[in-house]
Amino acid sequence: MARIAIGGFQHETNTFAPQKASWDDFARADAWPPFLRGEEMFDAVAGFNIPVAGAIMTLRARGHELVPLCWCSAPPSSYVEQDAYEKVAGWMIEDLAAKGPFDAVYLDLHGAMVAEHLEDGEGELMRRVRAVVGDAIPLVASLDYHTNMTPAMVRHATAMVGYRTYPHIDMADTGSKAAELLDRLLTDRRVLHKAFRQIDFLIPLVWQCTLLDPAKGIFDLLGEIERGTDKKGAPSGAHNQGIVSLTHTPGFPPADIKECGPALVVYGYDKAATEAAADRLAAAVKAREKDFAGRLWEADEAVVEAMRLAKNATRPVILADVQDNPGAGGSSDTVGLLRALIAHEVRGAVIGMIVDPPSAAAAAAAGEGAILQRGIGAGVGFAGEKPVEAAWRVVKVGTGIFTGTGPFYNGAKFQIGPMALLIDEASGVSAVLACKRVQAADQEMFRHVGVEPSKVPILALKSTVHFRADFQPIAEIILPVRSPGAHITDPAELPYKNLRKGIRLSPEGPVYL
Ligand SMILES: [Zn+2]
Numbered sequence: 080m081a082r083i084a085i086g087g088f089q090h091e092t093n094t095f096a097p098q099k100a101s102w103d104d105f106a107r108a109d110a111w112p113p114f115l116r117g118e119e120m121f122d123a124v125a126g127f128n129i130p131v132a133g134a135i136m137t138l139r140a141r142g143h144e145l146v147p148l149c150w151c152s153a154p155p156s157s158y159v160e161q162d163a164y165e166k167v168a169g170w171m172i173e174d175l176a177a178k179g180p181f182d183a184v185y186l187d188l189h190g191a192m193v194a195e196h197l198e199d200g201e202g203e204l205m206r207r208v209r210a211v212v213g214d215a216i217p218l219v220a221s222l223d224y225h226t227n228m229t230p231a232m233v234r235h236a237t238a239m240v241g242y243r244t245y246p247h248i249d250m251a252d253t254g255s256k257a258a259e260l261l262d263r264l265l266t267d268r269r270v271l272h273k274a275f276r277q278i279d280f281l282i283p284l285v286w287q288c289t290l291l292d293p294a295k296g297i298f299d300l301l302g303e304i305e306r307g308t309d310k311k312g313a314p315s316g317a318h319n320q321g322i323v324s325l326t327h328t329p330g331f332p333p334a335d336i337k338e339c340g341p342a343l344v345v346y347g348y349d350k351a352a353t354e355a356a357a358d359r360l361a362a363a364v365k366a367r368e369k370d371f372a373g374r375l376w377e378a379d380e381a382v383v384e385a386m387r388l389a390k391n392a393t394r395p396v397i398l399a400d401v402q403d404n405p406g407a408g409g410s411s412d413t414v415g416l417l418r419a420l421i422a423h424e425v426r427g428a429v430i431g432m433i434v435d436p437p438s439a440a441a442a443a444a445a446g447e448g449a450i451l452q453r454g455i456g457a458g459v460g461f462a463g464e465k466p467v468e469a470a471w472r473v474v475k476v477g478t479g480i481f482t483g484t485g486p487f488y489n490g491a492k493f494q495i496g497p498m499a500l501l502i503d504e505a506s507g508v509s510a511v512l513a514c515k516r517v518q519a520a521d522q523e524m525f526r527h528v529g530v531e532p533s534k535v536p537i538l539a540l541k542s543t544v545h546f547r548a549d550f551q552p553i554a555e556i557i558l559p560v561r562s563p564g565a566h567i568t569d570p571a572e573l574p575y576k577n578l579r580k581g582i583r584l585s586p587e588g589p590v591y592l
Contacts, residue, residue, distance in 0.1 A: 081265050083138055084178065084212075085120070086148035086171050087131045087187030088204060091155040091225055093333040093408025094193055095573055096565040097459050102163040104153035109515045110483065110491040114151040116170060121147065126490045130221035130254030131187035137258035138185070148174040150187065154516045155408045164194040168204055175211045183217040183261055184208060187254060190226025190241075191331040198336040198577070202231025209235050217264040221257040223247070225284070226328035228342035233275045237264060238346050241326035243298045245289045246520070246548035248486040260324055271323060272350045274357035278341035278364050280583035281332040281570045285401050285559055286371040288544045290551065293367035294329065300363050301325045304356050321349035322356050327364070332570040333408060335577045371586040375401070375561040375568060378419040382537075385558060386425060389536045392555040398539040399546060399557055400430075402564030403461075406518035410434065410459040411541045414467050415562030417456060417510060420539065421467065426507030429530055430539035431519050432498075434458075439512040442473045442499035449473045455501065455510060462563035471501040471510075475529040479513060485549025488521040500528035520545035522553075543568075 089111075090100055106114045112123045124132045131150055138145055148171045153159070175184070186208070192200030201220070208218060222228070222241040232239065240257040242249050264271070289295050305325055327343040343360050347353035376384065376398075385396040398416060405411035411434040420428045438455045445451055451473060454466025479496015483489055495515040502509040511528055519540040522532045532538055533553045540546045543559075543566065551557065567573050571584040578591045 080142050080144060081182035082144045082146060083261070084146050084148055084175055084181045084184045085131065085135065087150035088167050088171065089152035089187065089189045090159050090192040090200065091189050091223065091331055091407070092158060092191055092193035093155060093566060094157055094335040095333050095567065096157040096408030097410060097461055098156045100153040100156045100159045100163060102160070102166055104156070105151040105163055105167060108494045109154060110488060110493050110495070110517045111152050114149065116149040117147055120150050124150065128251045128487070128489050128491070129187070130250055130257065133251035133254030134185050134187065134221065134258040137255040138262070141262050146178050146181065155406055157408065159192055159194040159200060161195040164197065164200065168207060171204070172207050172211060175208060179212065181212060181216060183219070183265060184212060185258065185261055186218070186220040188220045188222060190222040190228060190232065190328065191334055193334055193336055199229045199231050199338065202229045202235065205232060205235035217261055219257050219261040219264070221253045222326065222328060224328060225331040227330050227334055227336065227339045228328050228344065229338040230275065233273055233344055238271060238324060239326055239344060240324060241328050243289065243301060245287050245294065246487045246545040248548055269348055271346045272348065272353045274345045274353045276343050276357050276361040278361060279581060280368060280586050280588065281340055282329050282371045282586060283332060283568045283570065284407060284543045284566070285375070285568055286373055287329045288547065290547055293370040297327065297363055297367065300360065301327055304360065320352040322347040322352060325356065325360065327360060333566060333573060335575050337577055337579050339578055340582055368586045373559070376558050378416045378560055378562040381558050381560045382419045382423045382425060385537045386423060388556055392536070394553055394555040395533065395535050395538045397550055397554045397557045398537065399543065399559045400539055400541045400562055400564065401543040401559045402561060402566050402568055403541050404518060404543040404564065404566050405434065405516035405541065406520070406545055407543055407566035409541065409564045409566045410461050411516045412456045412458050413461055413563045414456040414464055416539050416560055417467055417508070420508045421503060421506040424506045425537055427535065428507070428537040428539065429509045429511065429525065429535045431511030431525060432513040432517070432541060433510050434514065434516050435512050436514040439497050439499050439514050442501060442512060443476045443497040445473055447473050447475055451501065455512065461565055464563060469503040469505065472504055474500040474502050474509065477527045479527070481523050481527045483521040484523050485521040487545050487548040493517065498528050500530060518542045518545050520549060522549050
């Protein structure tokens with residue numbers, strides 16, 4: 080039995096987004112738990128599809144003594160404010176020093192945190208952890224798929240284990256895998272060799288989805304190398320010798336930092352085999368460079384095409400508002416797609432979620448059946464947009480308190496209200512309003528205000544990829560739409576200043592100089 084410290088500090092930073100992450104954003108609950116410190120962590124994270132929950136379950140099952148530090152997350156946004164970073168990191172390090180000694184440390188990290196005063200939030204956090212616990216004990220971290228993996232992270236962590244799915248349906252499982260690896264390191268007590276590679280082109284999020292190639296095939300290859308067999312179970316070459324773990328993180332492009340971009344790390348006991356596996360995986364990603372691509376529709380043409388397709392469809396045509404994804408720093412209140420739906424009078428269409436606390440509160444106060452003559456959305460004013468004025472009828476209001484049921488948000492205890500379903504009677508278009516920025520990636524968000532998503536002819540979702548986990552099974556077809564939003568899909572459009580020279584801004588795209 081080992082004594083293991085457990086903590087977590089999650090943020091995905093889009094340095095181009097309009098809103099920063101303050102301490103309050105980490106302190107409060109949204110879809111994930113609020114800031115947790117000490118023993119309260121265990122009960123509060125149980126049942127969530129998040130890494131720390133999986134890690135706790137697995138380490139307990141192996142009989143280890145777990146010592147909770149603190150855990151928190153905030154919705155993706157621009158920089159983490161210095162005050163918030165130092166508060167959380169400060170408490171974590173304080174508890175680590177006070178509650179030790181430890182045999183190992185597990186951290187639940189996103190891996191793309193940029194603070195106002197630090198480019199590499201996780202690398203710095205792990206450096207501070209090492210300064211307390213020393214270099215001798217295992218420090219294992221789980222990572223998001225959208226990690227911008229840095230040399231400092233690779234140096235300070237004994238090992239890191241990343242998600243292999245996007246939509247992320249393996250978050251708790253990845254925590255379990257990291258815990259299994261930690262347990263193995265405590266038993267084996269051998270030096271792990273690390274092979275780190277950075278890929279020299281950025282990949283837009285919308286083309287990183289593992290339900291589609293090329294990402295699907297690349298992640299199949301990770302499994303093959305790890306198992307040492309191909310899909311049919313036959314041995315697949317010598318590269319599996321002593322390989323312990325592989326992680327590939329396709330990166331989070333809208334982060335203006337030197338280490339932005341896809342990367343991979345392979346851990347193994349045999350140096351040559353570990354390096355060879357890293358080379359093989361890097362070559363596989365590079366070989367598919369041109370395939371990370373697809374069509375994005377302008378809002379207007381997407382709506383016209385959706386109306387054409389919906390005529391003969393038995394299931395919803397889904398329009399993915401991929402740039403206003405709050406899960407990537409979007410404000411979730413832009414109105415380009417809403418305006419297009421209204422302009423074409425798409426009766427029965429529903430868009431969600433528009434994050435507009437004043438309008439949601441006004442709807443809740445006015446009550447069901449009331450008419451609200453007001454503008455909705457565009458509260459942040461991204462891209463100079465203005466709220467959409469109409470005589471909105473309040474169809475249904477909700478508390479915003481409900482539990483996620485889809486594969487991504489399964490078990491998440493939402494606290495995002497008040498919520499409301501409003502309809503513009505003139506055009507027949509409805510909008511779901513909420514008060515916190517949470518990605519439209521679970522059907523319960525719509526059912527909560529009386530909408531059965533599978534019955535909606537044209538459904539517009541503020542999400543890039545995560546919605547696919549719960550909505551692709553009910554969709555006739557999905558059209559990714561380019562409408563205003565702070566998660567700019569084509570990195571070539573972003574005004575970077577700090578990338579490393581020579582990286583291509585998109586697959587086969589322009590070189591950053
Ligand atoms: Zn992610």
